[in-house]
Amino acid sequence: MTGLATAEDATKPLPLMPMPAKVERSQAQVLFPEGTALRFDAQQAGVAKVAKQFADRLASERGLHVSESPSGATIQFAIDPKLKLGDEGYRLLVDKDGANVTAATSRGLFYGSVTLLQLMTPDDGAQGAVSVPGVRIEDRPRFRWRGLMIDSVRHMQTIDEMHSIIDQMAMHKLNTLHWHLSDDQGWRIEIKRYPKLTEIGAWRTPPDAGEDGAPTRYGGFYTQDEIRAMVAYAAERNITIVPEIDMPGHAQAAVASYPELGVTGKQPPVSVDWGVNTYLYNVDDHTFTFIQNVLDEVMALFPSRYIHLGGDEAVKDQWEASPAVQAKIKSLGLKDEEALQGWFMARLGRYLQSHGRRMIGWDEILAGNVPASATVMSWRGLKGAVEAAQKGHDVVSSPAPDLYLDQMQSDRADETTGRMPVRDLSSIYHFDPVPSELTPKQAARVIGAQANVWAEHMPTAAHRQHAIFPRLDALSEVLWSPPAKQDWNGFLQRLPTQLARYRADGVKYADSAFAANIVLDRNEAIVSGKATVSLNNQAKFGELHYTTNNTAPKLDSPRYDQPFEVTLPAIVRAVAFDAQGQPLAGERAQAIDIAHLATRLSGEMPNCPGNNFRLRVQPTPDATSLSPTYAVNLFDNCQMYPQARLDGVRSIHVDAVRLERNYSLAHEQKLVVERPAQTAFGELVIHKDTCDGPVLASMPLPDPKASGRRIPLTATLPATTGVHDLCLAFTGPISGPLYGIAQVSVIPQAAK
Structure with missing residues (x-):
């Protein structure tokens, strides 16, 4: 049943994550x-359950x-209380007798x-008998x-989707599901004593209700x-669900x-509205x-510590304006509204403690x-983690944007919805939950970390899976493996096997990490009629192959080693392959013509200068497709077309789109730029070089109530030479719609 491994087998990365x-x-x-025989002592508590789960998943x-019944190699599970590897540690031995x-x-079992299941699923979809390398693992x-935090408020998940997320968490050895169940946009947990929370608070009327099938x-809500069934399902997989009921802010659904x-x-x-709303609980x-009373029912449902x-x-505006709240502050001898929130949270913290x-x-x-037993989840960077650890509180590192999976994982033009800046696979892998400022004693207060899946821009399971995977693999290694075992190149070599499991x-x-980037100088190609093309991908991993004859790239297609030249018109198609010859990403193509x-x-169009805030959003707040998406800046409805060659250009065409301005910015609303309109519904104004530069064109926008969402706009441009940045700025009241741009074209005459 055993044999000697080849040198290739011995050096091949173990398929573990x-x-x-x-x-x-x-x-x-x-x-x-x-x-193969499966052996275990059914009298040992929990062993039979683990063995059955393993057998079911293997099948x-x-x-x-x-x-x-014994047949050659065996698989054996056993509990040994003397094993000194902690509550979640284990030892795995694979030798000539089988696996133990x-x-x-x-x-721990x-x-x-x-780990054993991963060793037994090392190849892409293969079935039946499997050969496993001999190993001794102490882990x-x-x-x-x-x-992992799942936001069920902004967009809900089905029971089946939650099960799928829990299953994947378990396979990544994550053990805590933080379930966000109440916020301004909805109340998602049934509370028997207060039925209006779900009769009223669980439902919202979208801003585009009924429009274009919205x-x-x-x-x-979840009954x-x-x-109870979800908690039990998670517990079977050694995952604790921690519920979140938000207070004193994010309370609008409860107050409704x-x-x-x-x-x-x-x-x-x-x-x-997404963002920061101003409704607070009173005191x-x-x-x-x-x-x-709500917490009593929550505690009855969730056994979580x-x-x-x-x-x-x-946001304290309502408390500041309320005579009753101000009187409460005075009677408690508190300094201000911030101190009142501290008193509010401490009172409820003591209630939980009791x-x-x-x-x-x-x-x-x-x-x-707050009670000394309170644990702090640091989200505003890691400053809160440092302060909390120094004060003696346990800490969970969960900083934005570092571990926010609603951050986009690339800035590719074909990426789906999310926030900028990018948090790619590498940045997650290289995140350290323990701030360097902490002493060893303080660092011991950091009990772990989690990634957050805020769902404003993730209306479907496909959106959420795209956001979570494979970045969850990087997070799992940060949280499980000792720093000395963390190796980015080794991680990349092991990841293709995990991607096959996902498939x-x-x-x-x-x-996104492996998708081919097709890079060329567009303006030079327009002038010369030829393009020098470079290829790369975000992870700098895999072997890139390409074609220029509009056929699908395969392993026998040209391998990319250095930039190559094509003559217009052309189509370049490229794919990265792993060491086993399997595609790491879907094909990417670039048409190269005028x-x-x-x-x-x-x-591809960056923000106008002045504000770096950037989102990529779907056409409507609850749209269910992954595309199209539109890059927008809520604070300045303006984008740049960089380096436009205007020689011979006489017109510009813009495919614009009307979007819902369903964003609550609270005190940051004052930062929103408003450009005065010259016509009834505003214009799209094209400036040369800068947003204060000469106006090249002004295109009036149609009545939002009498037009569709897609708005084609075309304007004549004055004769201009050279290469210039173009600033495309929307005018009109900021109480009106937000506008996005699908694409902009300036079509020059073909080079001779």
């Missing part, structure tokens, strides 16, 4: 055929079935089974909080039975349901009774005298 703490390899190769992924997984607890995690209502909970007593709608005893109370982005639970909140909770599981992962060279797509 994340990399274990300690691995010793042997020359043995152990064959596990159909009917599902490999088509390989184990039995309980041992751990001190069933949790489960993670050992995941344990670096951090005890290895998390939904007239968006929302939903308590569904939540029960206006007496708010400061003004007025009933707002459930918000349709009277009735509201605390409500919150405590931690309950997340939010605490972030509580019920045997621990409060966790975003780093704003540090402003108050087998139907996961729509992003290929029309395409003179066109810029939305994602």
